[in-house]
Structures are given as structure tokens and as C-alpha cells.
Amino acid sequence: MSHDTTKQASGGLDVAVLVSVGRHPLTARARRADHDARAVELALGLEAARVRLIHAGRNDPDSEAALRDYLGMGFASLTRIDQPAGADVLPALLEALREAAPQLLFTGSRAETGEGSGLLPYLLGEALGWPVVTGIAAVESVEGGTATLLQALPRGQRRRLRVRLPALISVDEAGPAPRQSAYGPARRGTLSAETRPAETDDALAGWTLEPARARPKRLKIVKASSARERFKAAAAKAEGGGGQVLTDVTPEQGAEAIFTLLKEEGVLRH
Amino acid sequence: MLDILLPILIFSALALAAIGAVRRIRLWRQGRPSPVPVLRGLAAVPRRYLVDLHHVVARDKVMSNTHVATAGGFVAAMALAIVVHGLGLAEGVLGWLLLAASATMFAGSLFVARRRRDPPARLSKGPWMRLPKSLMAFSLGIFAVTLPAVGVLPADAGGWLVAVLLAAVVAWGLAELVFGMTWGGPMKHAFAGALHLAFHRRPTRFSVKRGGEGRSTGLKALDLDDADAPLGVEKPADFTWNQLLGFDACVQCGRCEAVCPAFAAGQPLNPKKLVQDMVVGMVGGSDARYAGSPYPGKPVGEHAGDPHGPIVAREGTALVDAETLWSCTTCRACVEECPMMIEHVDAIVDMRRFLTLERGETPNKGAEVLDNLIATDNPGGFDPGSRLHWAADLDLPLIADRGEAEVLLWLGDGVFDMRNQRTLRSLVKVLRAARVDFAVLGNEERDSGDVARRLGDEATFQRLARRNIATLSQYRFDRIVTCDPHSFHVLKNEYGALGGDYEVFHHSTYLHTLIEAGALSITPTALGRVTYHDPCYLGRYNGEYAAPRAVLEALGVELVEMARSGYRSRCCGGGGGAPITDVPGKQRIPDMRMNDVRETGAELVAVGCPQCTAMLEGVVAEDRAEIKDIAELVAAALGDDATPAPAASDTRRTTEEVMG
């Protein structure tokens, strides 16, 4: 028995989750992507929702195995939009989403392969004209065209947000731990291929890609004489000390302030 | 009057028994098909009964004699009664033989009655309490009605009242012993038990006249290529028919319960109750009539099932709770003790397979471990490229560089564990001292698949196994040696079904052959009192009890045995993924085992398994005995000039020779 059959029966909320092919950090083996799996888990936790999975990308045996990992979470099928290597999946996804017209769209916050820029949710939100909410840890309720969400902030804090549907929700490691993917449903489920026009990502073709390197960390110099102070320093909020809170300013004033700060910090050099 | 009544009674009992048999067989046939050689199986019953079953029963001498007298007396008495009273052929010695048989049976039933007077907790009560009386009724009744037949008493002795009374007693006996056998009373074990011996799912576990091991402990492979084959057991009818027959053969003797470490630790598992629950599921109904010890912490009467309903409910309760299945350490103590040759571990793993493969409900750390095995080929999620980091200074020969070696040293996942690395270093030191030509797979080695398989993830097991088999097929070696009994068992007994057949040695066996061959110069050291803990996967799974003890003796230790050792050894609690699923109980299994050690007064317990080492060393207790692997003990007895590192020792030796 799979989730979407139960959920289909009850009708109700239309939900789509965008899933991508992930990659294990140590062995680089294809797998379900962690953030996307958490997004799926979040969607599965919604009551009376009809959840569908959509993937756009290249179709090869590795990606098939990884996509089946999502089916193993309890789905009978997944829509696979086949795109050639080097294609920009955005137009194809937009077309598919406009047809499917979900009320809630879940994505992981960034892909584990490819560019992994984390921009896709924003580009989609912009093109669809939907609000984008990020780092969501829980969906508290969906009522009368509004969803009440809990957004994760640093150090375990949560902020309650209310957004009007349709909306795009992105999920990172603050999302719920994904359930185990079971072999049986993963093997039985169907990947239904859809062909949509593919657009080559011209910008990408012009880029040189190289493996990422660990970024150097800014050192925090702690002058502490006791263990207690060292602990406090380690656990303390990374506070800049300075800074200012701007309220009731025009966008121009805000942008000006940010620009000045970036110059002061040496991020911008002219 | 009796000569009219008795034939009627006897033949109607037989007829009823026949009807019952058909109904019972129908219940078994709800299970999945499992082809058996019918005639050969039936022909094997006498030997399997007299040799294999009695091998187990004879561990309890009194019970064994009781059973021989009662069962033997009954079979003889029943056969003769059909001839003498059923067909009225009392001539000659037949009547006297019948008297002797029923007297023997009566003597046996007195012992049955004595055992039932103050029965140990492991025995089931309920209908079983009336069994001695029924046995007496049958034996006495038949004895009495036979007296006139041989002419000791006149045919009409006592008149019609006595005749009717005697007929009633005989009828009672016949009801329990003849048609009770197929209608579900305590005597069902005789009917189902005999057929279970004939149609056992593991015929190779029985001894044969030609010799051979008579052991079959590898789990059966699932056919994953057939998309329609069910993945494990969801409902009672998903068991094969002969598994159902096996459950039905249980005599509720509770020997399994008495040895089960999970039951003793207060975890919610009792192998006897589990088998009875499977019978309840096969017939349909609730467990309310079960009259034995419950699963610890779970009252009887709250679970029910039917042949086509789920065994484990998604929510609420069905026949069995999932935590019962996840409590098992797969130690096989129950299977070893069971006089009815029931295969508890097969059944438990079958049900786990469904939970893992279909429902994705491997509890606790289970899912994480399985994900790690899928992504990194080891349960800890370590970088598979770092398998040899522990041996950076040992310069271990890689078989990939040489293509062949006499011994392929299988290191196991202990390479990632600091404690086990000490054992591995010792083993390497010993192999080098004995100048064994060995090599390792290094980063090409993967987890053997043991844990994945016991957690029910047959798919991951088969993937790991197939890749290991493919790797091994590239190289030439005579034998595999490993210090991990789990890898040992899987490589030796479970890879065969997937196309990998190897000669595999546990390091204790291999070290024993080295010592026998005089390849090691051992200086016995004073180790004090030492006891030895048999790993389940070496002992009960593979019958190796002698070699580790022989090695210890060669080291000159004073070996003291624990009360539970050899085939009755108590599990350390580390098998079957139990530390991963971690079902809470009242106490911990390794603590109980270290108590066993303490009772011997030993200062050191020798082990032969990384899992046992980890479990036993995890025990926190004052003046706890030291835990050392056999390889470490042998290495220590080699003296100082042996080192695990190759180049250094070799050059030094040659220079010394030249200078000397």
C-alpha cells in the first residue's frame, strides 16, 4: 500500500515535490538527495494531501536507482521529465508545474550535484509569482488557502510564518528526517517519463567547473583563562558586536546601508 | 459386550483421526509451496527420529527415557490393540505383547505425571496438565480390557457395568491419543512432528548414515529476480507449508525459552510463544488460550491473527509486535535445543524481511546502518578508501598486486574499530611468524552482508555478496581465513547460493592447524584461570567448539568452562543486528554473560569474535575479567622477536643469520 493511493482517495490539498539525484559525500554514489528527501517527508506528513513527485534531469541507470529511493518512501509513481545533459531544467519544470498547478510545491534547498547553486527555488518562485519560504521545519496547518509554517532559525529557534497558497517551500537539514526507503515499493513503483522541450543552458556551457574546495574559516581568537570561559566562547553567538537594525527605511536606504557595510568588510573593493 | 464396544471405539477413533488429519493438512497447505521428496522423506523418518531427535532429547536423560517408554509403549500398544481388539485376533503372544506395551506406557506416564506435579516455568500448563491422566487412562484401560483376551480373567468378569466403565476409560484415552493427535490437543506434536521430520525445509540438517556434518544454518536466499515473489513473510500464509507444519509440531516444552538470551534479559521475545503465535495465526483466533510464559512485559490475550491477515500491524496490534521480532540476536540457541527441529531463526528473519523490504520499518539505527552499507559498503559509514589505514605501518601484501596467495586474509569491518585493530595486528603477527603466504583485499573488501541480511535487507545482502564474489573471482587463493565468525559463516555457508564457494577458516581453526604443524614456537605463559566464550556463529552455526580450546590448551592455560558453554553457550547479545535495533529489556545480555564468566572465577575470557569482544568489553563492572581474542593470546606467547611488521623483522633476521 503506498501513500499516494490513500492520499488520492481523500482528495484535498494538491502537493508536488521536486526531487533530484543526490550524491553521497564520501563515495559519490547516486542516492536520494538529503534535502529533497526531507522535503518529501514533510509533504508525506500533510493530512489529506495528494502528493506527487517530479524530477527533471538526465536519465541514466544511476539516476534511476536514486529516483527509486524516493519511490521507496511509499509512492506508486514519479514523473520524470527527461532532459539532455547540459539542459536548463527551469523552463521544462515551469511548464510541468503550470499544468499540474499544485497548491504547495516543496523542494530541497540545493542540489547535491550539478551547479548546486540553490537558486532554483527562487527562479521558480519568481517565474510562477509565488511566495518562496525557506528552511521550513514543519507545516502546522493548511486552512482556507493559507499555510502556517515553522521556519528554522539558527540554534534551534523557530519562527511561525503564514503564507498564502500557492507557495513554494524549500527544505534544508532542519526538515524532518526522511523515512527509510523500502526496497519493495522502490522496485515496483513506476517512473513515468514526460518529454518537454529542452533548452540548453548556454551560460553553463561557457563555464569551467572544478571540484569545490573547503573554504577557509575566519578564525575566532578566544582569550580565555578558564574552561568555563572557553566553553562560553565556543557556544556563544557569532556576534559582530557592531551593526545596526534598520526599520522603516526605503529599499534604497537599506541597499545603501548594505553596500556601505560590504565595502567596510572588504567584500566589495571599490 | 466389550468385544462389540472396543472395535467400534477403535475404528471410530481412527476414522475421526483421519478426518482430523485431512483438516490439519489443509491448514498447512495454506502456506506457500515448497517441494519435498515425499517418499524419501517418509522413509527417513525413523532414522531422523531415532538419531537426530533423540540426540537432542537425550540431553535430558530422565525425559528421554520417559519419552521412549511412553511413546514407544503407545505406538506398540495402539498397533497391537487394533489387531487384538479391533480385529479380535488375540491368539498367541499378541495379547501378552499388548499387556507388556501398555504396562511400559503406564510406567512412562507415571514419570510424565511426576514432572507435571511441580512443572518448571518453561513448560506450558493448560491442556498439557491433563496429558499424564490421559496417558494413564489409555494404558490402564487397554491393559484391563486385554486381561480377559489372554484368558487371565473370564470374559464376562465384573459384568456389564465394569465393561461400560472400562470402555469409557479407553474412549477417553483414544480421544486424547488418537484423534486428539490430529484435532489439536497436546498429542498433535506426534502427528505434526513425524511429518515435520519427513518434510523438513532443511533436510541437510539431519545426519545421514554416510556421515557428514548434518548441519544447515545458512539463511535461504530470496529470489529477487522474480518481481512477483513476495519479499519475506507478511501473513502466516506467506510461510512455506512445511514451515507451518514445523510450527504445528511444537510440544511447548519451553527448552527454547529456557536458553533464549533475549527472554532472559526481559526483552519482549519468547521463542516458544512466537511459535505458538504462528500456530494461532495459521488456525485463526487469539492467543488467549496460550498457557505458557508470555513475552516479557506483554500480557497474553491481546493479540490475534488469521492466516491471511498481517502478522505485524502497521498500527495497533495484530499477531506479534515488531519489537518481538527485533529482539532476537539470531543466536540459534533455541534451534539447537528444540527437540522438534523447529527453525525459529528462519521464521524471524522471514518476518523481518517483510518489515524492512516492504515497509521500510527497520527500527532505531537500522535504517542508518543499511543506508551506510548501501553508500559506503560498511555499517559505520566510513570512507571505504580507508580500510587499511589501521595497518599503515604493516605493509600488508595486497592480493591485487600479486594475483594469488595461499591464504586470503578477510579482515572484516573490524578494520574501522580500534579495539579490533589490536586483534588484527596480533593475527598478522602470528601469520608472519608462521611464515604463512597471505594477502588481503584491502579497499576492495566490502562488508560481508551479514548484518544487512539479519536485519531483513536481503537486497543489500545480495548486492554486497555479489560484489564480493566478483572481487574474489579475480584472484587465486587456497583458502580464506578470518577472525570474524560472522564473515566466516556468511562466506562459508551463504555465498554458495549466489555462486561463491570457498574453503573458509575461522582464525582459531587455522591457528590450531599452524600449531599442530609446528609452524609456531610457543612459549606458554602464566595466564591464570581462563574461560572461553563460544561465539554463536562459530559454535552453533558451524560446529567449531574444539579448535579454540585446543589452541588455548597449547598456550598452556588452565581452562575453566562456564556453566553454559559449547552448544549451550549464551550469546553475547551482539548478533543479528540486535545492538542496532536495541530493543529495551530489564537487563543487558552482555552483563548476564559476564556474570557467567565471574561464576567461573576466571581472570580472563578468551573470545574469537570482534562483536563478542565489543559487547563483553562494554560491560562495566568491578574486577571484570579481561577480554582477549585468541589471536592476541597466541601473539603474546610468541615472544618478542615476532613483530607484525614484515620488512623490519625479515631484514633483521637475515642480517643476524649472516653475522652469526
Ligand code: SF4
Ligand atoms: S535465536 Fe537466540 S535470541 Fe533469537 S529467539 Fe532463538 S534463542 Fe532467542
Ligand code: SF4
Ligand atoms: S519450539 Fe521447540 S523447544 Fe520451543 S517449546 Fe516448541 S518444541 Fe520446545
